[in-house]
Amino acid sequence: MSLAPLFSAMAERAASVMLAAGMTLAPAPAPAPHDAAPLEGTVVTDQVVAASEAGAPGADQLTATAEAALADAPGTAHVSIRDLATGEELTQIADDEPVAPASSVKVLTAAAVLNELGPERRLRTWTVLADEHADGPAEVVLVGGGDALLGTGASDPDAVSGRAGLSTLAQRTVDGLQRRGVTGEVIVTVDPRLFGGDGRNPAWADDLYEQGHVSPVRPLATYGGREEYGTGQDRVEDTAGFAAERFQSALADAAEAADADVDVRVREQVPRTDADRAEVLDAPPLGLVESATVAEQVAFMLGHSDNQVAEVLARDAAHLAGEKPAPEGVCRVLVDAADRLRVNTRGLDLADASGLAGDNRVTADQLTGVLAAAARSPRLQPVVEALPAPGTDSTLQDRLVGTAAQDRVQAKTGTLLDSVSLTGRLRTASGREVVFSIVLTGIDADVTEARDAIDETVVALAEL
Structure with a gap:
């Protein structure tokens, strides 16, 4: 059994797009007859x-x-x-x-x-440069690709929650900016448009959000919607906004550590990007990080x-x-x-x-x-x-x-x-x-x- 990939050309060029539209649900294998031999690699031994x-x-x-x-x-x-x-x-x-x-x-x-x-797929979070020919500061867009278990620090290869780290993404983004010859002022924006809407479910009462059982659902979140690792921690209301703010700080630190000729403007809140969604998806990534596998x-x-x-x-x-x-x-x-x-x-x-x-x-x-x-x-x-x-x-x-x-x-x-x-x-x-x-x-x-x-x-x- 396999999923038939029907990636659009746009998503194929942007290697960071984890969730290209147009793939269909393939049937899972039907249960074997009662007298059949066990399937290799299954729980049925x-x-x-x-x-x-x-x-x-x-x-x-x-x-x-x-x-x-x-x-x-x-x-x-x-x-x-x-x-x-x-x-x-x-x-x-x-x-x-x-x-x-x-x-x-x-x-x-x-x-x-x-x-x-599929069990082996990994979810990607990446950055792109929005309209590098525009006047004003260079705009780095943090793009949400459906990973709710990002870490705020370096990527941890031994973790599931925190396998993909925002600090690592920031370092790779600085490297990408230097390769592209970007200098001067840089601002950060965020693109959480993969899911659309406000992320709320009309079947959920307000107290479920207030008590931290869930946050509005965005394709970008740290530690399952929390500020820190740990399932007992409270969730944040705007998971994408929080992740973007942590990334912005990490990007400023990474630029300073690399002695890069860029000046990251740190703003109190990171706004949503105004860049065209298709252009964001079509842009080559500056840097990207990958999650633990879907099975994990x-x-x-x-x-x-x-x-x-x-x-x-x-x-x-x-x-x-x-x-x-x-x-x-x-x-x-x-x-x-x-x-x-x-x-x-x-x-x-x-x-x-x-x-x-x-x-x-x-x-x-x-x-x-x-x-x-x-x-x-x-x-x-x-x-x-x-x-x-x-x-x-x-x-x-x-x-x-x-x-x-x-x-x-x-x-x-x-x-x-x-x-x-x-x-x-x-x-x-x-x-x-x-x-x-x-x-x-x-x-x-x-x-x-x-x-x-x-x-x-x-x-x-x-x-x-």
Whole structure:
């Protein structure tokens, strides 16, 4: 399977354009027949198939165990459990009722992003010189290419958040200015026009921005929309503006360090460029930096449940698919990806890619369907392999530790005031591997009790 590149000549010349329009979503490989040999390079190994053929625990035992563990759970339980090797659904408890599964939506987002962008793609951020023949100061444009995990310092080859650094980009930009013979005063502007619009989602309440759950979505952000590294840090309102201000300062420092014959005018705020968008895309880059791979960013997004990264990656995917990189286009791409994975999309109705919206409607069996299909696709296997594990630096860091499930489960968490979920893969004590989704809805803000009930269910299943 491959994406058919239809780059425009403009984007081809500007080597820094990561997201040229006109590429279409290629179908992911269909799940293999139940009796087929494992696909090379997938999660479905010979051992997984052998455990499936052994058949223990069976569907009845899995269902009875889940029902007993969730008997006193708050709200209504929605459960789907599938055999990892075959994709066969073994447990169905209100599994076809569309509900708001919170951040478990990111499982579908991860599959769509990987299918559209490919796991090895890197996201580029670059600079160009706007109309070098114009009068006045030379204008350096910082162009956002869809990377939400820029660092403010030097590029860090060992990091995911901060792999591409603004200080490194500044040094390369100074080198580019010197090669072009630019001297005198230089000003910085920013081009965040890849996505367009104001970056807001009408399905998100204002307090989601105010509480730092997400920022308006721009194709340019440091550390997932934060000033500093760390998922516990507050987000900034204008991610592109903040990144541009840090780049401007880094450019001034780099010019001074290189003893370049340019004078970077440092302004309190970096304005949006007035340069024609087509001319910006057509201009040769002064300097550029590249992100961690899409697979690595997807793993970061799943592990830390990073809403900003999920939304930016989803807009990258929508743009590449020829859809509008806004909520409506993103949701079409996600639904289309599920459909191409041969998941029954009846009732699937999305409002965002992060799961923040209470208006999202996804069924438990759709979530397990995505995981089962991803397990059979070498292109999509990071969806399954990168799920958080108990005790690691992730949203499962303090959950399921010291239990029978600790070394047998990887799962994506999800939390809203009215619903809590856990969606992932699990190996039972008898060796059978399954994918599962457990969603409790109507919990009336009883988040702790709902999480505990789900964790007890997962432990009980792991002990079978």
